Amino acid sequence: DQQVKQNSPSLSVQEGRISILNCDYTNSMFDYFLWYKKYPAEGPTFLISISSIKDKNEDGRFTVFLNKSAKHLSLHIVPSQPGDSAVYFCAANKNSGGSNYKLTFGKGTLLTVNP
């Protein structure tokens, strides 16, 4: 029972273009969402997050959009750079209720940015 789904295992884009990574969730109790970036043989690195009270959060080249009615979020990277090539994990949790360390991760999307 996958509560966080990243349906695209991989994505390839040209340097300078926009990368859009998608994530869907099924648990309506989730109220906090995070994106992590992972290089091979390293641990996940926190990238950006969004609370369910917002529909957009921006940090430099990275923007996360949340559509609560569709239970969908997306990560936009613009402009994409070769160094962005990595696996991107979408994660969610129930921020309220005291178990906000218990992240539920998707399976990840491998982003390749071609020079």
Next chain:
Amino acid sequence: NAGVMQNPRHLVRRRGQEARLRCSPMKGHSHVYWYRQLPEEGLKFMVYLQKENIIDESGMPKERFSAEFPKEGPSILRIQQVVRGDSAAYFCASSPTPTGNGGSPLHFGNGTRLTVT
């Protein structure tokens, strides 16, 4: 990311042996979390510990797995009588306070890759 130290980076064990994975949290962090990533899966929560206390072990398999975070020294994830299905990457994360109100996103170490032959 480099602040959370995990060792060994790679561990090979034969079926039936014991595996011990170590995690030293970032300086000043007293909350430790273990996650497991099976091949081609996302990370899954296993256990949350504070110094000398297990706070939440709801993600731990019921048998063969145990975790501790002693007053002195690193946190240890111990797997007894390993089986091939235990082959995975085990990640440790830490935080200075419980991850509350959306703050303090988890900082992960580089993981231990366990291979059971």
